[in-house]
Amino acid sequence: EWNMAATETQSMLSIGLIEKDVNGDTLWVWCYPAVGSEFRQVLLSKCCLTQNNEDFHTFVFGQFCRSWYYISTLEVQEPTPLKKVTHLSVVITAKDFNPEKYAALNRILCRMYIKYGSPVKMMEVYIAVLTKGICQSEENGSFLTKDYDVRKAFLAGSIKDVVSQFGMETIILYTAVILKKRIAVHHPRIEALLEFTRVLPALSWHRKDWSILHPYVHLTDTELEHLSKCPGYIAGFVDPEVSNRSDLFDVYVNLPDSIITVSQNAKEAMMMGKLHKDIGHLILQSAEDTERSDSHVIKDISLKTKQILAHLGTLADQCEGSKITLEHLKQQNFPPATENFLFHLAAAEQILLV
Amino acid sequence: MEEVDKILILALKQVGTELSEEVGSVKDFTSELIVEAVVRCIRVIDPGLGSPLPTSLPPGMSARFRVGMSLAQACQDIGYKGEIGYQTFLYSSETEIRSLLMFLVEKLPRENAEASDQPTGKSAILQRAIAAAIKAQLVEPWLPPNCRLPLHGETQSLGVMHSFHKQPLSLPYCIKDPGKKSLKEVKDYQRDFLPPVTAQLAHNATVAASLLEQHTAELSVAQEWYNEWNSQGLLSRLTPQDYRARKLTRLRKRIEEQLRSAALPPTESAFGGLGATSDLSDILQSFRGSAASAHTLTKGSHFTHSQKFTFTQETEAVPSPARRTDDNHHSQQEELASLQQQFQQLCSDVDQLTTELKHLSVTNAQVLDEFKQRERQNNELEEKIQLKKKTVDLLPDAENNIVKLQALVEASAQRVVNLASQWEKHRAPLIDEHRRLKEICSNQDMESSKKLSEIKVLHDKIRVSTEEAKKKEEIHKQLVTELESLPKDVSRAAYTQRILEIVSNIKKQKEEITKILSDTKQLQKEINGLTGKLDRTFAVTDELVFKDAKKDESVRKSYKYLAALHENCNQLIQTIEDTGTILREIRDLEEQIDTENSNKTVANLEKILEDYKAIRQENSALAAKVREG
Numbered sequence: 001e002w003n004m005a006a007t008e009t010q011s012m013l014s015i016g017l018i019e020k021d022v023n024g025d026t027l028w029v030w031c032y033p034a035v036g037s038e039f040r041q042v043l044l045s046k047c048c049l050t051q052n053n054e055d056f057h058t059f060v061f062g063q064f065c066r067s068w069y070y071i072s073t074l075e076v077q078e079p080t081p082l083k084k085v086t087h088l089s090v091v092i093t094a095k096d097f098n099p100e101k102y103a104a105l106n107r108i109l110c111r112m113y114i115k116y117g118s119p120v121k122m123m124e125v126y127i128a129v130l131t132k133g134i135c136q137s138e139e140n141g142s143f144l145t146k147d148y149d150v151r152k153a154f155l156a157g158s159i160k161d162v163v164s165q166f167g168m169e170t171i172i173l174y175t176a177v178i179l180k181k182r183i184a185v186h187h188p189r190i191e192a193l194l195e196f197t198r199v200l201p202a203l204s205w206h207r208k209d210w211s212i213l214h215p216y217v218h219l220t221d222t223e224l225e226h227l228s229k230c231p232g233y234i235a236g237f238v239d240p241e242v243s244n245r246s247d248l249f250d251v252y253v254n255l256p257d258s259i260i261t262v263s264q265n266a267k268e269a270m271m272m273g274k275l276h277k278d279i280g281h282l283i284l285q286s287a288e289d290t291e292r293s294d295s296h297v298i299k300d301i302s303l304k305t306k307q308i309l310a311h312l313g314t315l316a317d318q319c320e321g322s323k324i325t326l327e328h329l330k331q332q333n334f335p336p337a338t339e340n341f342l343f344h345l346a347a348a349e350q351i352l353l354v
Numbered sequence: 355m356e357e358v359d360k361i362l363i364l365a366l367k368q369v370g371t372e373l374s375e376e377v378g379s380v381k382d383f384t385s386e387l388i389v390e391a392v393v394r395c396i397r398v399i400d401p402g403l404g405s406p407l408p409t410s411l412p413p414g415m416s417a418r419f420r421v422g423m424s425l426a427q428a429c430q431d432i433g434y435k436g437e438i439g440y441q442t443f444l445y446s447s448e449t450e451i452r453s454l455l456m457f458l459v460e461k462l463p464r465e466n467a468e469a470s471d472q473p474t475g476k477s478a479i480l481q482r483a484i485a486a487a488i489k490a491q492l493v494e495p496w497l498p499p500n501c502r503l504p505l506h507g508e509t510q511s512l513g514v515m516h517s518f519h520k521q522p523l524s525l526p527y528c529i530k531d532p533g534k535k536s537l538k539e540v541k542d543y544q545r546d547f548l549p550p551v552t553a554q555l556a557h558n559a560t561v562a563a564s565l566l567e568q569h570t571a572e573l574s575v576a577q578e579w580y581n582e583w584n585s586q587g588l589l590s591r592l593t594p595q596d597y598r599a600r601k602l603t604r605l606r607k608r609i610e611e612q613l614r615s616a617a618l619p620p621t622e623s624a625f626g627g628l629g630a631t632s633d634l635s636d637i638l639q640s641f642r643g644s645a646a647s648a649h650t651l652t653k654g655s656h657f658t659h660s661q662k663f664t665f666t667q668e669t670e671a672v673p674s675p676a677r678r679t680d681d682n683h684h685s686q687q688e689e690l691a692s693l694q695q696q697f698q699q700l701c702s703d704v705d706q707l708t709t710e711l712k713h714l715s716v717t718n719a720q721v722l723d724e725f726k727q728r729e730r731q732n733n734e735l736e737e738k739i740q741l742k743k744k745t746v747d748l749l750p751d752a753e754n755n756i757v758k759l760q761a762l763v764e765a766s767a768q769r770v771v772n773l774a775s776q777w778e779k780h781r782a783p784l785i786d787e788h789r790r791l792k793e794i795c796s797n798q799d800m801e802s803s804k805k806l807s808e809i810k811v812l813h814d815k816i817r818v819s820t821e822e823a824k825k826k827e828e829i830h831k832q833l834v835t836e837l838e839s840l841p842k843d844v845s846r847a848a849y850t851q852r853i854l855e856i857v858s859n860i861k862k863q864k865e866e867i868t869k870i871l872s873d874t875k876q877l878q879k880e881i882n883g884l885t886g887k888l889d890r891t892f893a894v895t896d897e898l899v900f901k902d903a904k905k906d907e908s909v910r911k912s913y914k915y916l917a918a919l920h921e922n923c924n925q926l927i928q929t930i931e932d933t934g935t936i937l938r939e940i941r942d943l944e945e946q947i948d949t950e951n952s953n954k955t956v957a958n959l960e961k962i963l964e965d966y967k968a969i970r971q972e973n974s975a976l977a978a979k980v981r982e983g
Contacts, residue, residue, distance in 0.1 A: 019785075023792045029785055032774065084789050118782075120775040127767045180723070231723050244615065326713060347720040354717040 013067060015109070015126050016040075016091040017119055020049040021084045030119045032126070035093070038222060039064060045218055047071050047089045059106070060190055061099050062216035065226050069093045072106030074114065081117030088113065090122075097210040099198070100156065101148030105129060108143055154208065157199025159297050163287035169260045171280035175270055175341070176251045177203040178305065180212075180232030180348045184242055184249035187256055190216060193236040196255060200234045205302035206309070219245070232348075269344050273337025279304055309349065312342060316351045323353035357852055358452070365459040369394045381448050386411055388451060389425065389443055395458040396428050403428050415968045418444060429454065432461060444965075445958040476828065519560045520567040523551055584813065588806055892920055 016031035026049045028040055035043070042064050044050050048057045061070045073089040076082055090109045092102050109122045128135040133145040163170050176183050177200055187193040197215040201207075215236040217223050227235060227248070235248070243252060250266030253259075262270050286292060286300040315332065316324045324346045329339055346352040359379040367373055371391045383391070390409045397404030407425060411418050422440030429438050434457050442450050552561055587597050748755040895916060903910040 347716045
């Protein structure tokens with residue numbers, strides 16, 4: 001049966017296989033159709049098998065150069081025709097953000113490879129998903145891409161946890177995301193990092209842009225070079241050294257210690273006033289309400305954002321060409337913090353007159 | 355016996371006794387000699403005991419008697435266990451004197467062999483020489499400058515002291531890079547033009563310091579390289595040049611990192627200009643001393659105005675105070691006003707520019723963002739257009755085309771899977787080969803590291819043994835020189851030879867004695883056995899014959915002869931035994947005669963009689979003196 005959701009089926013870019021053998025070597029052994037050598041290096045560095053510590057991460061994902069990668073790692077257990085392999089990782093690269101979908105697919109592929117010992121079987125499954133959007137899994141049932149809606153992926157994180165951890169300071173995160181600033185998050189454990197960062201883009205729900213999310217970045221030249229090309233991002237680092245790299249961020253979140261710091265050169269743009277206080281209170285209230293779920297909270301936040309944007313829109317309409325100018329803003333006699341905020345927000349929403 | 359005597363005589367000579375060359379053995383010692391020798395020995399052994407004793411016998415008999423008694427007492431105090439009295443000294447016998455002298459000589463305190471206790475080695479000798487020289491110099495008394503002799507000049511005047519300055523030297527042979535060949539020109543320069551080390555320095559006094567410094571530096575470099583190479587260099591399995599090159603790049607990288615982290619990161623952000631303006635505003639703010647934000651730049655507070663005032667006044671204070679006060683005041687006021695105006699103008703210009711910059715940076719960011727977004731959208735739209743175009747082309751014959759496309763896709767999928775399986779056939783063996791070779795490699799690695807550690811152990815052993823060998827050689831050299839310098843009076847080798855000969859002789863004698871003893875035992879056993887046999891035979895014969903003797907006459911006669919024969923033989927045996935005993939007694943008596951003879955008893959008796967007569971005379975003389983008065 002054909003699945004005519006063309007955008008979905010063409011989102012998968014490639015599939016790769018990494019093995020760790022009894023010699024302790026980790027090798028990139030197979031891929032289809034092709035993975036560039038730079039990207040391959042990055043993927044190898046993300047795979048937990050290449051890292052010297054004994055941490056074992058079943059599933060990690062991240063973004064590099066506007067491609068999402070999803071890596072599942074399994075330990076090889078009997079029965080299997082793979083005699084010299086101790087662990088293996090399956091990497092799927094895709095254009096879309098959908099960790100749950102690709103985690104499920106990865107698991108199927110991993111199990112298939114362990115059972116049959118040949119990537120050909122994996123490829124059959126991959127082609128089936130690519131062309132038809134469905135494949136039979138070894139366990140009961142089948143895997144359907146349409147079961148994994150992208151909206152579910154966006155809403156999968158827990159905004160309530162973020163608010164409960166940072167309280168009123170969540171407004172800093174909100175401001176940074178809304179104004180398209182650079183946020184650097186640090187946590188020594190990658191799973192915590194992924195879980196936390198994936199929900200932050202939901203703070204600007206009206207954009208539904210998860211391409212600003214780079215949840216797993218190492219402090220290497222290649223990755224940082226590509227990262228610096230993005231104007232605003234939410235980047236997650238396991239390396240605590242990132243706190244010294246103030247050239248990389250405007251807001252720094254120390255997740256284990258629950259400390260948010262705004263870097264010096266961004267303080268002026270991130271100035272906050274009464275408007276922010278109101279928004280902050282709203283977020284807190286909504287999150288503390290036990291009857292409202294995460295998606296409700298996000299909806300509340302986005303409603304408030306839409307309010308502000310609508311207000312900005314009316315102001316813009318009063319100017320010529322529907323673009324706000326700073327003078328017009330000044331005429332409204334807002335308090336300075338609010339004026340500053342609206343000015344930068346207009347720039348972010350591209351309704352500022354150039 | 356001669357060797358013992360020689361040793362005794364030598365020892366006594368060392369103590370200080372005057373012995374003439376004729377005195378060859380203890381037998382020749384006279385009483386005076388004996389007394390002198392003993393007293394000197396006692397003086398060395400125990401000065402407290404020995405000092406009151408005279409070294410020569412006084413002439414008077416009673417005095418001699420007294421001296422003999424005190425000597426005997428002293429010897430007993432020292433610990434001599436044998437029988438000793440005045441007679442040992444006055445009427446001496448050879449054996450007694452020999453044993454006494456041997457005891458005393460053994461008691462003499464041994465000289466400590468200094469050399470064997472101190473550490474050996476050339477440097478130790480040098481240090482000892484230096485210590486001795488310094489000690490000698492310290493012992494010399496300090497003299498005031500006028501009284502000093504030239505030879506004191508070196509040690510007691512201040513003029514010769516130099517501080518430890520060093521200067522860099524240029525030496526043709528450098529340890530730094532033994533593999534590097536120097537250029538021909540450098541070699542020529544070194545050969546023809548480079549002055550010798552002593553001429554390279556300005557001050558003659560710095561030669562020693564510079565040379566020491568140079569050598570120590572080179573030595574420490576070599577030592578460090580040796581240590582590093584043996585610990586890390588061998589492990590890295592690189593050639594020395596590669597290892598050095600790697601180390602160099604590593605150090606460079608580290609320096610770069612340090613510099614990078616130490617230097618403040620430039621305040622550049624993606625909005626390039628914003629950083630520069632914030633710098634500028636910072637500077638301005640520090641100028642003015644106010645903490646206002648950007649939006650208050652246009653306002654000037656009372657405070658800032660007064661600040662400006664003081665600032666301009668300072669510049670005004672510099673020009674010379676020599677101007678006339680009235681005109682000065684006016685012109686100064688005018689200048690002040692104009693400068694203030696200019697300054698205000700500049701400030702407002704700067705403020706304006708700052709705000710403009712900020713605005714521009716923000717809009718710049720916005721535009722960039724928009725541009726990127728639009729580009730992406732363009733690309734996406736292009737792709738979509740392509741797709742839609744193709745679909746539109748295929749639309750007319752939709753059903754067929756869909757079927758065809760499906761078939762095409764399936765065929766491609768099949769083909770791709772086919773290709774994958776073919777590739778797999780090639781790939782799998784390669785990966786296996788790779789893994790197998792890696793295993794072999796790691797095994798070899800383990801083996802080579804084991805061998806490396808063995809090499810290290812061997813190195814250490816070699817080093818230790820070479821050091822020990824060097825030390826032993828030095829000790830050997832030293833001991834040989836010392837041996838040569840020792841006095842050759844006494845030939846220890848000859849003594850040791852004699853001792854060994856005597857020991858072997860004794861061993862042989864012991865063997866012979868044991869042999870003789872065993873022979874004797876054997877004979878005794880035989881005798882016992884034969885005696886027993888004889889008795890038994892006689893008893894049996896006796897009985898037999900006696901039984902028949904009662905009846906027959908001839909038998910009775912033969913019985914009488916038998917008894918007589920037995921009796922006579924017994925007597926013979928007895929006589930032989932007696933002869934043997936008597937011979938033994940004769941031997942013993944002869945020995946006793948010999949020993950008694952050597953005691954010089956007769957001579958001593960005569961001497962004693964004479965002395966007795968002399969004492970009686972003295973006694974009578976003394977008694978007469980006492981009676982007289």
